[in-house]
Amino acid sequence: MAVTIDLSGKSAIVTGGGRGIGRETALLLAQAGAKLTIADMDEASAQRVAEEIRGKGGAAIAARTDVTRAEETQQMVRAALAAHGRVDILVNNAAVWTTKLFKDMTPQDYDRDIRVTLYGALNSSRAALDPMMEQKYGRIVNLISDAGRIGEPYLTVYSAAKGGVAAFTKALAKEVGRYNITVNGVAP
Ligand SMILES: NC(=O)c1ccc[n+]([C@@H]2O[C@H](COP(=O)([O-])OP(=O)(O)OC[C@H]3O[C@@H](n4cnc5c(N)ncnc54)[C@H](O)[C@@H]3O)[C@@H](O)[C@H]2O)c1
Known part of the structure; x- marks a missing residue:
């Protein structure tokens, strides 16, 4: 049975949203009729995906965003509101991982993994919640990973960050459900 x-x-x-799972997710959402904001720190890739969606008759803008910077995620939400009038769905997909034994990792390595993977989801969610709460509608989807549940060697800090995102997902869902905002995690 086809589900539409x-x-x-x-x-x-x-x-x-400029590549990988984020790009595919953006294309699927656009195919289902949503208007997209492709947020990526790689602006050229975000532009390419937005153009691809517009080329197929959809609506999309690119927003150069480094999710580790709270003010840039606020700007991302302002850009979405300016272009599309609302923010209904946020997919927290941006993440990075350093593949090394923990004993070989530097504080710079784990700072980067935690900042993008965990703080990125916090910053973007915080920025999107204001319009979602005002609208009394929102859908936040966090990309998590089995690494955050079982713990993956060579991906210790990424595992910690994704475990943090999973706990954040459950806790935030309990806080904002009363505003008709759901928060879910997807582990590819
Ligand atoms: N690929 C897998 O097998 C797999 C498995 C489990 C979970 N995941 C999760 O799925 C998500 C997507 O994975 P992927 O394999 O498509 O990743 P990817 O590395 O192919 O793409 C990540 C995207 O995030 C962007 N990005 C990186 N740092 C950023 C920042 N600071 N601000 C904004 N954008 C930034 C990159 O430019 C890139 O476009 C991630 O959250 C990942 O942890 C992936």
């Missing part, structure tokens, strides 16, 4: 999801009229932000 109709997201016409909805506005969605995908962080790290």
Whole structure:
């Protein structure tokens, strides 16, 4: 049985939407009718995905965003509101990982992994919550990972960050459910 999801009229932000799972997610959301904001620190890739969506008749803008910077995630949300009038869906997809034994990792390595993977989800969610709470509608989807549940060697800090995102997902869902905002995690 075919399942059709109709997201016409909805506005969605995908962080790290310039490539990989983020790009595919953005294309699927656009196919379902959503208007997209492709947020990525790699502006050229975000522009390419936005153009691809517009080329297929959809609505999309690119927003150069480093999710480790709270003010840039606020700007990302302002850009989505200016272009599409609402922010209904946020997909916290941007993440990075250092593949090394923990004993070989530097504080700079784990600072980067935690900042992008965990703080990125916090910053983007915090920025998107204001319009979502005002609208009394929101859907936040956090990309998590089995690494955060079982713990992966060579990916210790990424495992810690994703475990943090999973706990954040559950805790935030309990806080904002009363505003008709759901918060879910997807582990590819
Ligand atoms: N690929 C997998 O097998 C897998 C498995 C489990 C979970 N995941 C999760 O799925 C998500 C996507 O994975 P992927 O393999 O497509 O990743 P990817 O590395 O292919 O793409 C990540 C994107 O995030 C962007 N990005 C990196 N740092 C950023 C920052 N500071 N600000 C904004 N954008 C930034 C990159 O430019 C890139 O476009 C991640 O959250 C990852 O942890 C992936």
